[in-house]
Amino acid sequence: MNCQQIKDELMLLVGSDQLPDEIQKHLDTCDDCRKFWSELVSLAESMGTDDEFRLDRATIEAAVSNIDRRIDLRELDRVVEVGASWKAWVPAAAAMFLLVGISLIVYMVGGFGDRNGQADLSPKDSTWVIFVNGELDALDENAVAYILHQSASYEMLAEDLTDEELEYLENNFDVEDIL
Amino acid sequence: MVKIDNDRINNLLAQARQGDRQAFSEIVRIMMNPVVALTYKMTQEKDSALDLAQDTFISAWENLDSFKGESRFYSWIYRIAANKSLNYLKREGRKVGDRSLTEQVASENPARELEQKELKGRILSFMSQLPPQQRLVFELRFYKQLSFEEVAGHTDKALGTVKTLYREAVKKLREVALAEGWAQ
Numbered sequence: 001m002n003c004q005q006i007k008d009e010l011m012l013l014v015g016s017d018q019l020p021d022e023i024q025k026h027l028d029t030c031d032d033c034r035k036f037w038s039e040l041v042s043l044a045e046s047m048g049t050d051d052e053f054r055l056d057r058a059t060i061e062a063a064v065s066n067i068d069r070r071i072d073l074r075e076l077d078r079v080v081e082v083g084a085s086w087k088a089w090v091p092a093a094a095a096m097f098l099l100v101g102i103s104l105i106v107y108m109v110g111g112f113g114d115r116n117g118q119a120d121l122s123p124k125d126s127t128w129v130i131f132v133n134g135e136l137d138a139l140d141e142n143a144v145a146y147i148l149h150q151s152a153s154y155e156m157l158a159e160d161l162t163d164e165e166l167e168y169l170e171n172n173f174d175v176e177d178i179l
Numbered sequence: 180m181v182k183i184d185n186d187r188i189n190n191l192l193a194q195a196r197q198g199d200r201q202a203f204s205e206i207v208r209i210m211m212n213p214v215v216a217l218t219y220k221m222t223q224e225k226d227s228a229l230d231l232a233q234d235t236f237i238s239a240w241e242n243l244d245s246f247k248g249e250s251r252f253y254s255w256i257y258r259i260a261a262n263k264s265l266n267y268l269k270r271e272g273r274k275v276g277d278r279s280l281t282e283q284v285a286s287e288n289p290a291r292e293l294e295q296k297e298l299k300g301r302i303l304s305f306m307s308q309l310p311p312q313q314r315l316v317f318e319l320r321f322y323k324q325l326s327f328e329e330v331a332g333h334t335d336k337a338l339g340t341v342k343t344l345y346r347e348a349v350k351k352l353r354e355v356a357l358a359e360g361w362a363q
Contacts, residue, residue: 011349012346039357047305048301060207064204064207066233071241074237
């Protein structure tokens with residue numbers, strides 16, 4: 001290695017305790033590089049050590065307590081967040097419970113007016129009957145809504161329904177009663 | 180030059196991983212000085228340095244599971260502290276703040292205290308000459324005695340880049356030292 005390469009290496013070795021043999025040998029024979037290294041050693045000494053940045057015990061203990069407290073707060077926040085997310089479902093669950101309860105009541109009341117064991121398919125009641133039976137999905141809802149609201153007299157031409165709607169009604173209801 | 184008992188840290192770490200907060204507090208006690216030294220030399224602001232050090236340990240606690248033991252634990256902590264310091268500098272812009280942390284140095288010997296303050300002032304003056312990335316690389320390599328490979332890993336830089344940054348830092352510091360008459 002030439003002197004410049006040695007100096008480049010020496011700069012990387014600032015702070016190291018030992019020099020590689022090859023570099024040490026070069027320093028033994030080269031005044032310029034030896035002076036350069038001496039300056040770097042002096043620089044390293046001027047840079048001090050981490051020991052110069054020693055906090056007193058009280059400051060460290062205060063920091064430890066503060067870290068402890070902040071971790072506690074964060075963990076508490078997390079618990080609250082979990083609690084809050086659970087609570088967010090309460091109104092929805094209550095609404096659902098209420099809806100099912102009302103549906104059940106309507107179903108039972110509607111049941112007294114059955115005709116041959118079938119619920120009375122007045123517009124309002126038939127909706128509840130279908131709902132309580134758990135049969136109302138998006139398609140069903142469309143079909144029933146169409147029947148109940150598009151036709152004031154509840155008379156519906158089969159050709160006004162889509163094939164899917166008609167098939168659903170045929171499979172699930174006495175279509176004659178509805179149309 | 181920082182001396183940390185790696186075995187002791189590892190024992191405490193194993194307990195902390197089980198949720199033992201006292202063991203973690205003990206790690207904080209052991210590592211607070213070197214971490215503050217890093218954040219202080221990076222920011223040169225007393226309050227920010229202490230805040231960043233505390234943030235470092237809180238992040239460490241919250242991410243203990245992500246420490247896979249591929250590096251030494253204290254070196255992992257330095258990485259967190261380094262990232263927090265760089266982010267802080269980026270957020271706040273480069274500025275040299277107060278240096279009053281030196282006033283908190285415990286010393287019953289006023290002469291020694293004065294000497295320490297002087298040396299710290301000099302160190303901070305040196306460090307303030309360097310751009311953040313060079314400062315960080317110099318801090319991790321020179322003060323924390325991490326290998327160049329570790330520094331590269333912690334700073335997400337190529338080994339060659341880290342060596343260049345370190346060399347540039349030393350070159351700049353040497354020039355300042357010669358100009359100030361600190362290095363003969």
